[in-house]
Amino acid sequence: xxxxxxxxxxxxxxxxxxxxxxxxxxxxxxxxxxxxxxxxxxxxxxxxxxxxxxxxxxxxxxxxxxxxxxxxxxxxxxxxxxxxxxxxxxxxxxxxxxxxxxxxxxxxxxxxxxxxxxxxxxxxxxxxxxxxxxxxxxxxxxxxxxxxxxxxxxxxxxxxxxxxxxxxxxxxxxxxxxxxxxxxxxxxxxxxxxxxxxxxxxxxxxxxxxxxxxxxxxxxxxxxxxxxxxxxxxxxxxxxxxxxxxxxxxxxxxxxxxxxxxxxxxxxxxxxxxxxxxxxxxxxxxxxxxxxxxxxxxxxxxxxxxxxxxxxxxxxxxxxxxxxxxxxxxxxxxxxxxxxxxxxxxxxxxxxxxxxxxxxxxxxxxxxxxxxxxxxxxxxxxxxxxxxxxxxxxxxxxxxxxxxxxxxxxxxxxxxxxxxxxxxxxxxxxxxxxxxxxxxxxxxxxxxx
Numbered sequence: 001x002x003x004x005x006x007x008x009x010x011x012x013x014x015x016x017x018x019x020x021x022x023x024x025x026x027x028x029x030x031x032x033x034x035x036x037x038x039x040x041x042x043x044x045x046x047x048x049x050x051x052x053x054x055x056x057x058x059x060x061x062x063x064x065x066x067x068x069x070x071x072x073x074x075x076x077x078x079x080x081x082x083x084x085x086x087x088x089x090x091x092x093x094x095x096x097x098x099x100x101x102x103x104x105x106x107x108x109x110x111x112x113x114x115x116x117x118x119x120x121x122x123x124x125x126x127x128x129x130x131x132x133x134x135x136x137x138x139x140x141x142x143x144x145x146x147x148x149x150x151x152x153x154x155x156x157x158x159x160x161x162x163x164x165x166x167x168x169x170x171x172x173x174x175x176x177x178x179x180x181x182x183x184x185x186x187x188x189x190x191x192x193x194x195x196x197x198x199x200x201x202x203x204x205x206x207x208x209x210x211x212x213x214x215x216x217x218x219x220x221x222x223x224x225x226x227x228x229x230x231x232x233x234x235x236x237x238x239x240x241x242x243x244x245x246x247x248x249x250x251x252x253x254x255x256x257x258x259x260x261x262x263x264x265x266x267x268x269x270x271x272x273x274x275x276x277x278x279x280x281x282x283x284x285x286x287x288x289x290x291x292x293x294x295x296x297x298x299x300x301x302x303x304x305x306x307x308x309x310x311x312x313x314x315x316x317x318x319x320x321x322x323x324x325x326x327x328x329x330x331x332x333x334x335x336x337x338x339x340x341x342x343x344x345x346x347x348x349x350x351x352x353x354x355x356x357x358x359x360x361x362x363x364x365x366x367x368x369x370x371x372x373x374x375x376x377x378x379x380x381x382x383x384x385x386x387x388x389x390x391x392x393x394x395x396x397x398x399x400x401x402x403x404x405x406x407x408x409x410x411x412x413x414x415x416x417x418x419x420x421x422x423x424x425x426x427x428x429x430x431x432x433x434x435x436x437x438x439x440x441x442x443x444x445x446x447x448x449x
Contacts, residue, residue, distance in 0.1 A: 061092045062443070065149035065172075067140065067163035068097030069156040070126060071111070071118070072104040073332065074274075075357045076155045076180040079238050081107075082428040083153075085114045088436050094147055098124030098136070098158065103307055104274070105332040119143075124158065133162065140166040151439060156180045157196075161203060168206040174442050177203070178211040178236070179221060181354025181375065197225055204228035208442050211236050213355045214379035234438055237379075238355050239431025242423050244337040245364035256342025260328065266298040267405050270343040272336065272358040273350075275307035280372070282316060283349040283397060288327060289320055290398035297405055301327045304339055340365045344411065345404050348372060351392070355380055359387070363422035366415035370401045380426070386418040 064087075068080045084093045095118040100106050111118050123135035144152065144166055153176040154163035160177045167175045204210055210233045212218040222230035262268055271284045281303060288301045303313070310329065317327055333339045340346070346362040346369050353375035360380055362369055369387035371377050381387035388404065390397040404411055 061090055062151065062439070063147060063149045064091055064093045064151045064153055064439075065144060065147060065163075065167075066093055066095045067152065067154045067159040068095070069159045070098035070100050070104075070124065071107050071120060072100040073107045074180075075238055075355060076178075077107040077110070078240055078357065079178070079180070079431070080155050081110055081114055081116060082239055082241065082431060083435055084116050086428055086432045088432070091436075091439070094143070094149065095119070096121055096140070096143065098126070101126050103310075105306065105334075109334065124162065126158075137162045137166055141170060144170040144172060150174060151176060151442075153178070161199065164203050164206050174208045174439075175206060176209050176211060176438075176442070177207050178213065179217060179354065180213060180238075181217075181352070197227070200225075200227050204232070207232075209234055209438065211438070213238050214376035216376045216379050217354060236431065236434045236438060237426060238357070238360070239426055239428040240357070240360060240364075241428050242361070242364040242426065245340060245361050246419060246423065249341045249365065252338040252341035256338050260300070260302070260342070262300060262342070263298065266300050267345065268300050268302065268343045269345045269347060269401070269405075270302040270304055270339065271347045271349065272304045272339075273348075273356070275303070275305050275309040275313060277309060278351055279309075280349040280351050280392070281309065281313050283372070283392065283394060284347055285313065285317060285320070285322065285327065286394045287347070287349075287398040287401050289322060290394065291402045291405060292326065294398075294402055295405055299405060300325075302330055302339070302343065303327060304330050304333055304336070306331045336361065337365070340367060343367060345370060345401070347401065348377070349397070350374055353377055360422055360426045363387075363418035364426075366419045368404050368411040368414045369418075370397065370404060372397070382417070382421060386414055386421055 066080050066084055068076060071077060080095060080097075084095045087093065095111075095116060097118065097120065099120055099122050108118070121136050121139055123132045123139060125132055140162055149172060151174040152163055152167035152172045154160040154167075155178045160179075164175055164177060204227050207228075210221065210228055212221055212233050212235050214237060215235060218230065218233045218235055221227045222233050256262075257264075257268070260268075269288065271279075271281065273279050275281060284301075284303070288299070291299060314329060330339070340361055344367070346358065346367045348356055348359055348369070348371040350356070350372060351374060355376050359369055359371060359377070363381065363386050369381060371381065371387055371389055372392055373389040374392075377387075377389065381389070383389050388400040390400050
Protein backbone atom coordinates (compact mmCIF):
# COMPACT_ATOMS: atom_id res chain seq x y z
CA UNK A 1 0.00 0.00 0.00
CA UNK A 2 1.35 3.46 -0.91
CA UNK A 3 2.68 5.62 1.93
CA UNK A 4 0.19 8.42 1.26
CA UNK A 5 -2.77 6.02 1.45
CA UNK A 6 -1.40 4.41 4.60
CA UNK A 7 -1.13 7.78 6.32
CA UNK A 8 -4.60 8.88 5.32
CA UNK A 9 -6.26 5.54 6.09
CA UNK A 10 -4.51 5.13 9.41
CA UNK A 11 -5.46 8.65 10.52
CA UNK A 12 -9.07 8.25 9.36
CA UNK A 13 -9.51 4.90 11.13
CA UNK A 14 -8.12 6.22 14.40
CA UNK A 15 -10.32 9.30 14.26
CA UNK A 16 -13.34 7.09 13.56
CA UNK A 17 -12.45 4.79 16.47
CA UNK A 18 -12.14 7.79 18.76
CA UNK A 19 -15.62 8.92 17.80
CA UNK A 20 -16.97 5.43 18.59
CA UNK A 21 -15.25 5.40 21.96
CA UNK A 22 -16.46 8.92 22.75
CA UNK A 23 -20.03 7.86 22.00
CA UNK A 24 -19.55 4.86 24.29
CA UNK A 25 -18.48 7.02 27.22
CA UNK A 26 -21.85 6.45 28.89
CA UNK A 27 -20.82 2.83 29.35
CA UNK A 28 -17.73 3.75 31.38
CA UNK A 29 -15.06 4.00 28.67
CA UNK A 30 -11.80 5.62 29.75
CA UNK A 31 -10.41 6.33 26.30
CA UNK A 32 -9.54 4.32 23.29
CA UNK A 33 -6.92 1.61 22.92
CA UNK A 34 -6.71 -2.11 23.59
CA UNK A 35 -7.27 -1.97 27.33
CA UNK A 36 -10.23 0.38 27.19
CA UNK A 37 -11.76 -1.61 24.36
CA UNK A 38 -11.53 -4.83 26.34
CA UNK A 39 -13.36 -3.12 29.21
CA UNK A 40 -16.52 -2.64 27.15
CA UNK A 41 -18.63 -5.36 28.74
CA UNK A 42 -21.99 -4.04 27.52
CA UNK A 43 -20.85 -3.56 23.96
CA UNK A 44 -19.04 -6.84 23.42
CA UNK A 45 -19.58 -7.05 19.69
CA UNK A 46 -18.64 -3.41 19.18
CA UNK A 47 -15.52 -3.90 21.28
CA UNK A 48 -14.49 -6.95 19.26
CA UNK A 49 -15.10 -5.08 16.03
CA UNK A 50 -13.08 -2.10 17.30
CA UNK A 51 -10.27 -4.39 18.39
CA UNK A 52 -10.08 -5.82 14.88
CA UNK A 53 -10.07 -2.35 13.34
CA UNK A 54 -7.44 -1.15 15.81
CA UNK A 55 -5.25 -4.16 15.09
CA UNK A 56 -5.59 -3.48 11.37
CA UNK A 57 -4.73 0.18 11.94
CA UNK A 58 -1.53 -0.82 13.74
CA UNK A 59 -0.76 -3.21 10.88
CA UNK A 60 -0.99 -0.52 8.19
CA UNK A 61 0.76 2.26 10.12
CA UNK A 62 3.60 3.69 7.99
CA UNK A 63 6.80 2.10 9.27
CA UNK A 64 10.07 4.02 9.63
CA UNK A 65 13.45 2.36 9.96
CA UNK A 66 15.69 4.95 11.63
CA UNK A 67 19.42 4.27 11.39
CA UNK A 68 22.00 6.03 13.56
CA UNK A 69 25.80 6.02 13.27
CA UNK A 70 26.28 4.77 16.81
CA UNK A 71 24.68 5.06 20.23
CA UNK A 72 26.96 7.71 21.72
CA UNK A 73 26.02 11.04 23.30
CA UNK A 74 25.48 13.86 20.81
CA UNK A 75 23.04 15.73 18.61
CA UNK A 76 22.25 12.86 16.19
CA UNK A 77 21.37 10.56 19.07
CA UNK A 78 19.01 13.07 20.70
CA UNK A 79 17.41 13.84 17.36
CA UNK A 80 16.79 10.17 16.55
CA UNK A 81 15.51 9.44 20.06
CA UNK A 82 12.93 12.24 20.14
CA UNK A 83 11.73 11.43 16.62
CA UNK A 84 11.36 7.76 17.56
CA UNK A 85 9.42 8.61 20.69
CA UNK A 86 7.31 11.65 19.81
CA UNK A 87 6.35 11.47 16.13
CA UNK A 88 2.53 11.43 15.66
CA UNK A 89 0.95 8.10 16.53
CA UNK A 90 0.18 7.12 12.95
CA UNK A 91 3.84 6.09 12.53
CA UNK A 92 5.71 3.14 13.97
CA UNK A 93 9.48 3.41 14.28
CA UNK A 94 12.31 0.87 14.45
CA UNK A 95 15.61 2.30 15.73
CA UNK A 96 18.97 0.70 14.99
CA UNK A 97 22.51 1.99 15.29
CA UNK A 98 26.17 1.17 15.55
CA UNK A 99 28.34 0.45 18.56
CA UNK A 100 29.96 3.34 20.41
CA UNK A 101 33.75 3.67 20.61
CA UNK A 102 35.53 2.70 23.81
CA UNK A 103 36.38 6.35 24.53
CA UNK A 104 32.79 7.51 24.06
CA UNK A 105 29.95 7.58 26.57
CA UNK A 106 26.93 5.43 25.77
CA UNK A 107 23.61 7.13 25.12
CA UNK A 108 21.59 3.98 25.74
CA UNK A 109 20.50 5.32 29.14
CA UNK A 110 18.52 8.03 27.32
CA UNK A 111 16.71 5.45 25.18
CA UNK A 112 15.93 3.43 28.29
CA UNK A 113 14.59 6.52 30.08
CA UNK A 114 12.30 7.21 27.12
CA UNK A 115 11.33 3.51 26.87
CA UNK A 116 12.44 3.30 23.23
CA UNK A 117 13.30 -0.18 21.84
CA UNK A 118 16.53 -0.25 19.85
CA UNK A 119 18.97 -2.66 18.24
CA UNK A 120 22.76 -2.31 18.31
CA UNK A 121 24.68 -3.41 15.21
CA UNK A 122 28.11 -4.53 16.54
CA UNK A 123 29.65 -4.48 13.05
CA UNK A 124 28.84 -0.78 12.48
CA UNK A 125 31.71 1.05 14.13
CA UNK A 126 33.22 4.52 13.85
CA UNK A 127 36.41 3.34 12.15
CA UNK A 128 36.20 2.33 8.51
CA UNK A 129 36.83 -1.39 7.97
CA UNK A 130 35.77 -3.23 4.82
CA UNK A 131 34.76 -6.48 6.51
CA UNK A 132 32.74 -4.70 9.20
CA UNK A 133 31.03 -2.45 6.63
CA UNK A 134 29.92 -5.42 4.54
CA UNK A 135 28.65 -7.22 7.65
CA UNK A 136 26.74 -4.15 8.82
CA UNK A 137 25.24 -3.59 5.35
CA UNK A 138 24.06 -7.20 5.17
CA UNK A 139 22.46 -6.91 8.61
CA UNK A 140 20.62 -3.76 7.57
CA UNK A 141 19.41 -5.48 4.38
CA UNK A 142 18.06 -8.39 6.48
CA UNK A 143 16.24 -5.98 8.78
CA UNK A 144 14.70 -4.12 5.84
CA UNK A 145 13.54 -7.34 4.20
CA UNK A 146 12.06 -8.55 7.47
CA UNK A 147 10.38 -5.30 8.58
CA UNK A 148 9.49 -3.90 5.12
CA UNK A 149 9.66 -0.22 6.15
CA UNK A 150 7.93 2.48 4.09
CA UNK A 151 10.64 5.00 5.00
CA UNK A 152 14.32 4.54 5.78
CA UNK A 153 15.73 7.61 7.51
CA UNK A 154 19.47 7.69 8.16
CA UNK A 155 21.37 10.06 10.45
CA UNK A 156 25.02 11.10 9.91
CA UNK A 157 27.68 9.83 7.51
CA UNK A 158 28.24 6.10 8.02
CA UNK A 159 24.59 5.29 8.72
CA UNK A 160 23.78 7.39 5.66
CA UNK A 161 26.10 5.40 3.42
CA UNK A 162 25.24 1.87 4.57
CA UNK A 163 21.57 2.59 5.24
CA UNK A 164 20.82 4.33 1.96
CA UNK A 165 22.61 1.67 -0.08
CA UNK A 166 20.66 -1.07 1.71
CA UNK A 167 17.35 0.79 1.32
CA UNK A 168 17.97 1.36 -2.39
CA UNK A 169 18.99 -2.30 -2.85
CA UNK A 170 15.75 -3.43 -1.21
CA UNK A 171 13.54 -0.98 -3.10
CA UNK A 172 12.34 1.09 -0.11
CA UNK A 173 9.97 3.75 -1.54
CA UNK A 174 11.18 6.74 0.58
CA UNK A 175 14.82 7.25 1.60
CA UNK A 176 15.72 10.26 3.77
CA UNK A 177 19.12 11.31 5.08
CA UNK A 178 19.92 13.95 7.71
CA UNK A 179 23.31 15.68 7.71
CA UNK A 180 24.27 16.44 11.32
CA UNK A 181 27.24 18.47 10.11
CA UNK A 182 29.61 17.37 7.35
CA UNK A 183 33.26 16.44 6.82
CA UNK A 184 33.87 18.61 3.75
CA UNK A 185 36.38 20.88 5.46
CA UNK A 186 38.71 20.83 8.50
CA UNK A 187 38.54 17.04 8.89
CA UNK A 188 40.70 15.54 6.12
CA UNK A 189 43.12 16.47 3.36
CA UNK A 190 41.99 17.66 -0.08
CA UNK A 191 42.08 14.25 -1.79
CA UNK A 192 40.14 12.43 0.92
CA UNK A 193 37.64 15.27 1.15
CA UNK A 194 36.99 15.13 -2.62
CA UNK A 195 36.37 11.38 -2.36
CA UNK A 196 33.79 11.94 0.40
CA UNK A 197 32.07 14.65 -1.64
CA UNK A 198 31.81 12.33 -4.67
CA UNK A 199 30.40 9.53 -2.48
CA UNK A 200 27.80 11.87 -0.96
CA UNK A 201 26.75 13.08 -4.42
CA UNK A 202 26.16 9.48 -5.49
CA UNK A 203 24.25 8.68 -2.30
CA UNK A 204 22.11 11.81 -2.74
CA UNK A 205 20.91 10.37 -6.06
CA UNK A 206 19.54 7.38 -4.15
CA UNK A 207 17.75 9.63 -1.66
CA UNK A 208 14.21 10.90 -1.86
CA UNK A 209 15.16 13.88 0.30
CA UNK A 210 18.12 15.36 2.14
CA UNK A 211 17.59 17.05 5.51
CA UNK A 212 19.84 19.92 6.57
CA UNK A 213 19.68 21.19 10.14
CA UNK A 214 20.32 24.86 9.30
CA UNK A 215 20.20 27.39 6.46
CA UNK A 216 23.99 27.55 6.45
CA UNK A 217 24.26 23.79 6.10
CA UNK A 218 21.78 23.78 3.22
CA UNK A 219 23.87 26.40 1.44
CA UNK A 220 27.05 24.38 2.03
CA UNK A 221 25.49 21.15 0.72
CA UNK A 222 23.54 22.53 -2.22
CA UNK A 223 25.53 25.52 -3.44
CA UNK A 224 29.13 25.18 -2.31
CA UNK A 225 29.70 21.41 -2.46
CA UNK A 226 26.86 20.62 -4.90
CA UNK A 227 25.84 17.40 -3.15
CA UNK A 228 22.43 17.69 -4.81
CA UNK A 229 20.07 20.36 -6.10
CA UNK A 230 19.04 22.83 -3.36
CA UNK A 231 15.35 22.05 -3.90
CA UNK A 232 16.00 18.46 -2.77
CA UNK A 233 17.29 19.74 0.59
CA UNK A 234 14.76 20.40 3.38
CA UNK A 235 15.65 22.35 6.52
CA UNK A 236 14.57 20.73 9.78
CA UNK A 237 16.48 22.15 12.78
CA UNK A 238 17.25 19.87 15.70
CA UNK A 239 14.87 19.61 18.65
CA UNK A 240 15.40 18.71 22.30
CA UNK A 241 13.65 18.38 25.63
CA UNK A 242 14.95 21.62 27.11
CA UNK A 243 12.75 21.77 30.21
CA UNK A 244 15.45 20.33 32.45
CA UNK A 245 17.68 23.27 31.52
CA UNK A 246 15.07 25.75 32.77
CA UNK A 247 13.90 24.00 35.95
CA UNK A 248 15.46 24.01 39.44
CA UNK A 249 18.43 26.01 38.23
CA UNK A 250 19.48 27.37 41.63
CA UNK A 251 19.49 23.92 43.22
CA UNK A 252 21.45 22.38 40.34
CA UNK A 253 23.88 25.31 40.33
CA UNK A 254 24.53 24.90 44.04
CA UNK A 255 25.09 21.14 43.68
CA UNK A 256 27.61 21.54 40.86
CA UNK A 257 29.54 24.34 42.51
CA UNK A 258 29.62 22.57 45.85
CA UNK A 259 30.90 19.38 44.20
CA UNK A 260 33.78 21.23 42.52
CA UNK A 261 34.38 23.58 45.49
CA UNK A 262 33.59 26.75 43.57
CA UNK A 263 33.33 29.99 45.53
CA UNK A 264 30.51 32.41 44.77
CA UNK A 265 33.04 34.95 43.53
CA UNK A 266 34.59 32.57 40.96
CA UNK A 267 33.45 32.72 37.33
CA UNK A 268 33.01 29.18 36.02
CA UNK A 269 33.71 28.72 32.30
CA UNK A 270 33.02 25.46 30.49
CA UNK A 271 33.34 23.73 27.15
CA UNK A 272 31.29 20.59 26.44
CA UNK A 273 31.95 17.99 23.75
CA UNK A 274 34.11 15.18 22.45
CA UNK A 275 37.84 15.68 22.98
CA UNK A 276 38.77 15.37 19.34
CA UNK A 277 40.88 17.47 16.96
CA UNK A 278 37.96 19.14 15.15
CA UNK A 279 36.76 20.64 18.48
CA UNK A 280 40.01 22.64 18.79
CA UNK A 281 40.21 22.54 22.60
CA UNK A 282 43.68 24.07 22.55
CA UNK A 283 42.11 27.39 21.63
CA UNK A 284 39.98 27.15 24.78
CA UNK A 285 43.04 26.34 26.92
CA UNK A 286 45.04 29.20 25.37
CA UNK A 287 42.16 31.64 25.92
CA UNK A 288 41.78 30.65 29.58
CA UNK A 289 45.52 31.05 30.09
CA UNK A 290 45.44 34.48 28.45
CA UNK A 291 42.50 35.64 30.57
CA UNK A 292 44.27 34.68 33.81
CA UNK A 293 47.11 37.01 32.79
CA UNK A 294 44.77 39.94 32.20
CA UNK A 295 42.22 39.92 35.02
CA UNK A 296 42.10 39.82 38.80
CA UNK A 297 38.66 38.19 38.67
CA UNK A 298 38.94 34.60 39.97
CA UNK A 299 38.04 32.07 37.26
CA UNK A 300 37.80 28.29 36.96
CA UNK A 301 37.50 26.34 33.71
CA UNK A 302 35.94 22.93 33.04
CA UNK A 303 36.52 20.69 30.04
CA UNK A 304 33.49 18.38 29.99
CA UNK A 305 33.73 15.34 27.73
CA UNK A 306 36.19 12.66 26.71
CA UNK A 307 37.89 11.36 23.59
CA UNK A 308 41.13 10.54 21.86
CA UNK A 309 42.66 13.98 22.56
CA UNK A 310 42.28 13.73 26.34
CA UNK A 311 45.89 12.79 27.16
CA UNK A 312 47.46 15.30 24.77
CA UNK A 313 45.27 18.14 26.08
CA UNK A 314 46.22 17.37 29.68
CA UNK A 315 49.88 17.31 28.65
CA UNK A 316 49.39 20.66 26.88
CA UNK A 317 48.00 22.17 30.09
CA UNK A 318 51.01 20.81 31.98
CA UNK A 319 53.37 22.39 29.42
CA UNK A 320 51.74 25.81 29.97
CA UNK A 321 51.97 25.41 33.74
CA UNK A 322 48.17 25.28 34.11
CA UNK A 323 47.08 23.53 37.29
CA UNK A 324 44.16 21.13 37.65
CA UNK A 325 42.63 23.73 39.94
CA UNK A 326 42.40 26.21 37.05
CA UNK A 327 41.29 23.77 34.33
CA UNK A 328 39.44 20.65 35.45
CA UNK A 329 38.87 17.70 33.11
CA UNK A 330 35.57 16.19 34.28
CA UNK A 331 35.06 13.51 31.58
CA UNK A 332 31.40 13.09 30.57
CA UNK A 333 28.69 14.22 32.97
CA UNK A 334 25.35 12.43 32.45
CA UNK A 335 23.22 15.02 34.22
CA UNK A 336 24.62 17.76 32.01
CA UNK A 337 21.83 20.15 33.02
CA UNK A 338 23.41 20.28 36.50
CA UNK A 339 26.80 21.18 35.01
CA UNK A 340 25.34 23.85 32.72
CA UNK A 341 23.48 25.40 35.65
CA UNK A 342 26.73 25.64 37.62
CA UNK A 343 28.63 27.43 34.84
CA UNK A 344 28.58 31.16 34.08
CA UNK A 345 29.98 31.14 30.53
CA UNK A 346 30.01 28.34 27.95
CA UNK A 347 32.50 28.25 25.09
CA UNK A 348 32.84 26.48 21.77
CA UNK A 349 36.12 26.54 19.82
CA UNK A 350 35.51 24.15 16.90
CA UNK A 351 37.02 24.41 13.44
CA UNK A 352 33.70 23.21 11.98
CA UNK A 353 30.22 22.56 13.43
CA UNK A 354 26.72 21.65 12.31
CA UNK A 355 24.31 22.51 15.10
CA UNK A 356 26.15 22.07 18.43
CA UNK A 357 23.89 20.74 21.16
CA UNK A 358 25.95 22.37 23.90
CA UNK A 359 25.09 25.88 22.69
CA UNK A 360 21.37 25.12 22.37
CA UNK A 361 21.35 23.79 25.93
CA UNK A 362 23.46 26.72 27.16
CA UNK A 363 20.94 29.20 25.78
CA UNK A 364 18.02 27.29 27.30
CA UNK A 365 19.76 27.65 30.68
CA UNK A 366 20.37 31.35 30.03
CA UNK A 367 24.16 31.13 29.86
CA UNK A 368 26.42 33.62 28.07
CA UNK A 369 28.35 32.11 25.15
CA UNK A 370 31.65 32.74 23.39
CA UNK A 371 32.06 30.70 20.20
CA UNK A 372 34.07 30.50 17.02
CA UNK A 373 32.01 31.68 14.05
CA UNK A 374 32.01 28.47 12.02
CA UNK A 375 29.50 26.17 10.30
CA UNK A 376 25.92 26.59 11.47
CA UNK A 377 26.70 28.56 14.65
CA UNK A 378 25.03 31.72 13.35
CA UNK A 379 21.83 29.77 12.78
CA UNK A 380 21.42 28.85 16.45
CA UNK A 381 22.67 31.91 18.35
CA UNK A 382 21.92 35.63 18.08
CA UNK A 383 25.21 37.48 17.85
CA UNK A 384 25.80 39.98 20.68
CA UNK A 385 22.47 39.00 22.28
CA UNK A 386 23.02 35.36 23.21
CA UNK A 387 26.64 34.91 22.12
CA UNK A 388 29.87 36.67 21.21
CA UNK A 389 31.34 35.22 18.01
CA UNK A 390 35.02 35.12 17.19
CA UNK A 391 37.38 34.02 14.47
CA UNK A 392 39.83 31.21 15.18
CA UNK A 393 42.40 33.78 16.31
CA UNK A 394 43.44 33.17 19.92
CA UNK A 395 43.78 36.85 20.82
CA UNK A 396 40.31 37.73 19.50
CA UNK A 397 38.67 34.78 21.24
CA UNK A 398 40.44 35.53 24.53
CA UNK A 399 39.50 39.20 24.30
CA UNK A 400 35.79 38.41 23.87
CA UNK A 401 35.89 35.85 26.66
CA UNK A 402 37.60 38.37 28.94
CA UNK A 403 34.91 40.97 28.19
CA UNK A 404 32.24 38.60 29.52
CA UNK A 405 34.29 37.60 32.54
CA UNK A 406 34.58 41.23 33.57
CA UNK A 407 31.04 42.35 32.69
CA UNK A 408 28.39 40.72 34.87
CA UNK A 409 25.73 43.10 33.50
CA UNK A 410 26.40 41.87 29.95
CA UNK A 411 26.07 38.26 31.08
CA UNK A 412 22.78 39.09 32.81
CA UNK A 413 21.43 40.80 29.69
CA UNK A 414 22.05 37.63 27.68
CA UNK A 415 20.18 35.38 30.10
CA UNK A 416 16.49 36.00 29.39
CA UNK A 417 16.90 36.53 25.66
CA UNK A 418 18.85 33.28 25.38
CA UNK A 419 16.23 31.24 27.23
CA UNK A 420 13.33 32.45 25.09
CA UNK A 421 15.25 32.05 21.83
CA UNK A 422 16.41 28.48 22.47
CA UNK A 423 13.18 27.03 23.88
CA UNK A 424 11.09 28.47 21.04
CA UNK A 425 13.41 27.42 18.22
CA UNK A 426 14.69 24.03 19.35
CA UNK A 427 11.88 22.12 21.08
CA UNK A 428 11.35 18.45 20.24
CA UNK A 429 7.67 19.22 19.58
CA UNK A 430 8.66 21.51 16.72
CA UNK A 431 11.14 18.91 15.43
CA UNK A 432 8.50 16.19 15.29
CA UNK A 433 5.92 18.47 13.68
CA UNK A 434 8.38 19.53 10.97
CA UNK A 435 9.43 15.94 10.25
CA UNK A 436 5.82 14.74 10.13
CA UNK A 437 5.06 17.39 7.50
CA UNK A 438 8.11 16.35 5.48
CA UNK A 439 7.20 12.63 5.59
CA UNK A 440 3.66 13.41 4.45
CA UNK A 441 4.98 15.61 1.64
CA UNK A 442 7.37 12.89 0.48
CA UNK A 443 4.57 10.31 0.67
CA UNK A 444 2.46 12.41 -1.67
CA UNK A 445 5.42 12.95 -4.02
CA UNK A 446 6.19 9.22 -4.13
CA UNK A 447 2.59 8.51 -5.10
CA UNK A 448 2.67 11.05 -7.90
CA UNK A 449 6.04 10.03 -9.31
